[in-house]
Amino acid sequence: MNFKEIEKKWQKKWEETNLYAFDPNSEKEKLYCLEMFSYPSGAKLHLGHWYNFGVTDTWARYKKMCGYNLFHPMGFDAFGLPAENYAIKTGIHPRISTEKNIDTMEHQLKVIGGSWDWNHEVVTCREEYYKWTQWMFLALYKHGLAYKKEAPVNWCPSCNTVLANEQVISGECERCGSTVIHKKMSQWFFKITDYAEELLQDLDNLDWPEKTKVLQRNWIGKSNGAYVNFKIKGFDDSFTVFTTRADTLFGATYCVLAPEHELVDKITTKEQREAVEAYKLEASKQSEIERTSTIKEKTGVFTGAYAINPVNNKEIPIWISDYVLASYGTGAIMAVPAHDERDYDFARKFGLDIIQVLEEETGDPHQNEQKKDSIVAIVYSKEKNKYLTLNWHEQGGRLFIGGTRKENESALECAKREIAEETGFTKLKLIRELPRINHHYYAYNKDKYYNIDSTGFYFELASETQTEKHLDADEKFDIEWVEQETIEREVKDALHYKTFEYALHDEAITADGLHINSEFLNGLNKEQALDKMYAWLEENKCGQKTTTYKLRDWLVSRQRYWGAPIPVVYCDKCGIVPVKEEDLPVVLPDDVEFTPDGESPLKKCESFMHTTCPNCGGPATREADTLDTFVCSSWYFLRYPDNHNDEKPFNKDIINKMLPVDKYVGGIEHACMHLLYARFFVKALRDMGYLSFDEPFKSLIHQGLILGPDGEKMSKSKGNTVSPDEYVEEYGSDVLRGYLMFGFNYTEGGPWTDDGIKAINRFYNRVVRIVRLISEENKQYEDLEVSMHKTIKAIRTDIEKFQFNTCMSRIMEYTNALSKYESIPRKYIETLILLLAPFAPHLSEELWAQIGNPYSVYNQSYPDYDEEKAADTEITIGVQINGKLRDEVKTAIDEGKDVILSKALSQEKVKKYTEGKEIIKTIVIPNKIVNIVVK
């Protein structure tokens, strides 16, 4: 059969008969199936489009055959940079190239044979659409959700435009990969942050892939903490920091402002001014990537000013450093070097104070504990590269030197005394005092529980000189120098081992612990201390509990030509004035010089710029920037159902009935852009009263990525692209679609192979041969009955899960079953064609006609199954002996356990394994397994 020929024939017929037109008056339940619409870039569809559109279409067709009133529209996201860049290169106007591309893509989409209803098509660059995009802007503006402000923005020097935060991928432009720089500009923003909490909360109820939800959650970046106000010594000003660890406030030994912080100039002292200015200049020169590189060593400059720590009125120095970002929190931090890695690095480098306020806990607490202060001393010999340990053998294993502090003795004195008494060494060099540890233990010799506050010391042995030891009678140990490895193996005591770890790693303690050096927080854990500190801050009016989000407001201005003009005018008298709704659209003029020079191209179009103020009628100028194309795509799914409405963007009743989208299919790359923006739009429109649902996309699927044959992402530069066209040319559309469904796990994708597509070609030809074996004899074959019902059941289950590969293999199995017969009753053949219909649309329509059935196969119901017939009456299950599969046993379905067991035990092979052995236990799970445990 010539697949290509029949495909053309049916595509034509489908179009002529309007087979896929949506009927709004149908009684059937609606089903809105949507693929993410595409950008009409090149003239051709690539494999990714086929994979997304073709395979999803199979699901849609299946649903249609299941009796749903399918709404399956298609359109084009037609504004955007590529057309404009193409125009700059070739001189062809974006409108012309875009419309031409749309035309060819529409033809190509028809080759896929999709069940799209083209009557509902939407093209975002046409006036009849962008009029309403502008309307959306005005609606948001009227409700305070669109505003203009001067702010540091991301600027792509190559695209010559600003970018939204979401379009900056690790410091680079999402589109062209250029390093993004920061500029201060006055730009339009949408207040998506107003919806941060709802956008986060509602994720829980969506049938979306978990990883996509995780991406959005991280992007929204909720963080609970507190604002704390710091007064500045000698000024009336104060500044606020955001912290998630307000409980560590007693450990704050300095503050850091972002170099851009507004107070920096004011508080910098004369002595420090020069250094501060130099540092600010240096910071401003750096790109985002350089600046936020975590590998970079910490830099910073003291301002000369001091802040007052509100909890203890201590004066702490104020520094500036680029590790504090102006864009997050308040642009200022309190530094707690003892418990924050970054603060620790900084404090170490600049010799700032480090105060420990959290003490890790080791051992198990007990009710009646006696408190003690003690030390653990670690002595290292550089010469030996070994550590000094005491081997107490059975009495306590291997330990370091430890001891209890005497009255009026400092911890350091105690450590030195203990070392001298127990080992005789006196010439020591202190490397570092180690953090304190709260340790619980039980002393056998004294039958007492202790809770000790232990301070660690890390010494280096300066000289081998030894004095006389002073040992108590019960102190029986050997002094041994051992290597690190031995310690790791043999030091079991938690306190001693932890102390050793502190010696080895000179870093902040980020683990949880109990508070020390913190007055009213002492002894409390993190949760208790946080609660108490929040209360204290609010009571003393120097801070409050708060929540921050990483999500920023969405910057929608673009200094480019090919987009929807922002419907706003500037009047000298009235200021910013929105264009009146009845004056929409603000038409994008065609004759514009759009060579990029960093200025908005529309600015150079006099006829566009000069207008009158809608308010006072005086002279005014138009906004020259256009809207981010993501604005266009944030509501297109709302336009589809009512795309011809020229009164409103959409009728409320219609979209309340048609939305949300039941199944949305597209790439995961839009997780934090389109998918987030669209959710925001729906929520905002809901609050304005234009619609009554909360979420645009109830259920979401991401197709995987089809890679080049080399397993790499397809790209022209790598020369590993595969064009769908040549395969359509050779095998036809159905075969290509079939392979895309059969050869991959849909959500994973994978490398393309030629071998796979040949297999589908072979299979479809086999189907054609089998259909020719149709017989009008009304016979029933038991094995075909079982196979048919099982197949239907399996396909219906798997297609719901977007598991097209297993669906295809089920149809193959059914085909294999049919091929055992030389003449096959009509009903089995009809079922085969119907089963195949969503998967191979053209072929199925053709075969359906060939066996003499009326057009169209898609007006038929998808085959249903009889649960009883789909179930086996007899089943073979495995018999395990001691968990190892040894035999199998045939049983009736749902057979009693006793019957199965006795049957299994009577089998020769089972006997062989059980003979002369004692049966300890038997597990019988009907229809699944028998396991006999013998000894």
Next chain:
RNA sequence: GCUCUUGUGGCGGAAUUGGUAGACGCGCUGGACUCAAAAUCCAGUAGUAGCGAUACUGUGUGGGUCCGAGUCCCACCAAGAGCACCA
């Protein structure tokens, strides 16, 4: 560095969610048809040992739970994705 995802024959991939691992297909081997080839049909195909029945091994590595683990838990390794000085 953090978070997430994925590791199953020569290959693409299955496995009713803890119950006979490798469905289906590709490839390969043998056979039928043919003067021959293609196409098609039939049989075999995880590895090792054995003529064979069979035995042992086997789902990235190492432990664990369980009568039973590809599936659950812990640690690690590798690949990919996202975030990245987020206070």
